[in-house]
Amino acid sequence: MSVWAVCNQKGGVAKTTTVISLASLLAQRGESTLILDLDPHGSMTTYLGYDPDAIETSIYTLFQKLDDTPKGAIFQSLKKTRHDNIFLLPASTAMATLDRQLGATQGKGLVIRKTLSFFKDRFQHVFIDCPPMLGVLMINALAACDRLLIPVQTEFLSMKGLEHMLHTVSMINHSRRSSLPYFIVPTMHDSRSKAANDILQQLHAQYQGQVWNDVVPVDPAFREASKLGLPLPEMNPQAEGSLAYQRLLNLLIETEAQRSHG
Secondary structure (H helix, E strand, C coil): CEEECCCCCCCCCCCHHHHHHHHHHHHCCCCCEEEECCCCCCCCHHHHHCCCCCCCCHHHHHHCCCCCCHHHHHHHCCCCCCCCEEEECCCCCCHHHHHHHCCCCCCCCCCCHHHCCCCCCCEEEEEEEECCCHHHHHHHHHHCCCCEEEEEEECCHHHHHHHHHHHHHHHCHHHHCCCEEEEEECCCEEECCCCHHHHHHHHHCCCCCCCCCCCEEECHHHHHHHHHHCCHHCCCCCCCCCHHHHHHHHHHHHHHHHHHHH
């Protein structure tokens, strides 16, 4: 089971779009995929047909009994979606209170890792849609994942979010057994914009070898797909955005295969 966290300490950089697009492409191959929505805003949960304001069992439920979350509660929180091979552990808006509730409680950073251990034989792939702020939910995501994808919109403020994100990763690496591999994905790129092209060039210069050599372009079809509650690769496999994520997925699969044989 591969576990990818999709994270950046800035909102609006296409984290949710990246998760749903990659998950959809894998699901279309017949591969069972689990999505975790760790963002209290619940955008992914809403996208997949659930209401984060009204949902009864969610990721919030898993944090209620840190010492011993009942197995039944874990499986009860798992939701089917209308998309074949895609399952969801949904967000609830109550998750926004977790940092205040849990304080310095022992074990609060490993809840998601423990939860995923129950699903290791059921799912081939897991994607974690992270909140944009550093707190107990982001710490859980970084502790649970094997790899980190960092979507970065090619604009100045996203570069600042990336700097904060990599600082967080360096802190997390002190408590992990091995350094967390990360990969930067340029998103929402407008190739007609000099400013966007300058930022893209800066990304490659500053983070050599860690940045995807391609981009996810600005594509109005993403908005249409979101409005319909469909992943773009499902709605329009030939859209520019769909093809970009297909190229990204091919690279990620190839990289994983090389690592497992290396």
